[in-house]
Amino acid sequence: MHVVGKLLMEIGLKVSLLLIVLAVFDYLYQRYDHEKNIRMSKQDIKDEYKKMEGDPLIKGKIKERQRQMAMKRMMQSVPEADVIITNPTHFAVAISYNTSEMNAPIVVAKGMDHIAMKIKEVAAEYDIATIENVWLARSLYHQVEIGDPIPEELYQAVAEVLAYVYKLKGFATT
Numbered sequence: 001m002h003v004v005g006k007l008l009m010e011i012g013l014k015v016s017l018l019l020i021v022l023a024v025f026d027y028l029y030q031r032y033d034h035e036k037n038i039r040m041s042k043q044d045i046k047d048e049y050k051k052m053e054g055d056p057l058i059k060g061k062i063k064e065r066q067r068q069m070a071m072k073r074m075m076q077s078v079p080e081a082d083v084i085i086t087n088p089t090h091f092a093v094a095i096s097y098n099t100s101e102m103n104a105p106i107v108v109a110k111g112m113d114h115i116a117m118k119i120k121e122v123a124a125e126y127d128i129a130t131i132e133n134v135w136l137a138r139s140l141y142h143q144v145e146i147g148d149p150i151p152e153e154l155y156q157a158v159a160e161v162l163a164y165v166y167k168l169k170g171f172a173t174t
Helices: 002-038 042-053 056-080 114-125 134-143 152-169
Strands: 083-087 091-096 106-112 129-132
Touching (some): 056 091, 091 152, 134 152
16 A cells, blocks of 8 residues: 555655656647737738828829829929029029019929929920029029028029029019
8 A cells, every 4th residue: 555655655656757848839829829829920010000090192192293283383383483493404593583573583493303493494485594503403403492592602603593584584683
């Protein structure tokens, strides 16, 4: 009886130890499986982003329409320009200056590549002087937004261009 009791106790301890080890492994696997199952799929993430931010296709169409409207407004203001300063192929900046209304010349339109070609076409259509000055065209394009006056460091260069254009047109410079 004593031997059988000792043997049962030994077997019970070994089985208990084995079950504890299996329980630890089962717990780790269940935890891993649970974490894996609660993750969002790529489609879930996309759907949630669409809900939060709006559909990217609709946002893209809205932005495209805004760009078209801005381009149209800009092209409508090109005929008001006094001069178009260009880099022969890539940049075009339209400048307007009215001494009685403005303290400094303002940029009424600017564009690069395809837009620059459109600005030049409108300028040719309305007989607006086009001057090639690579440095000035690039500087104005990168430093000045549409509707803003030119910066002080470019006054001299723009004044020389405007004086030349006014001289060509026969206006008195002030």
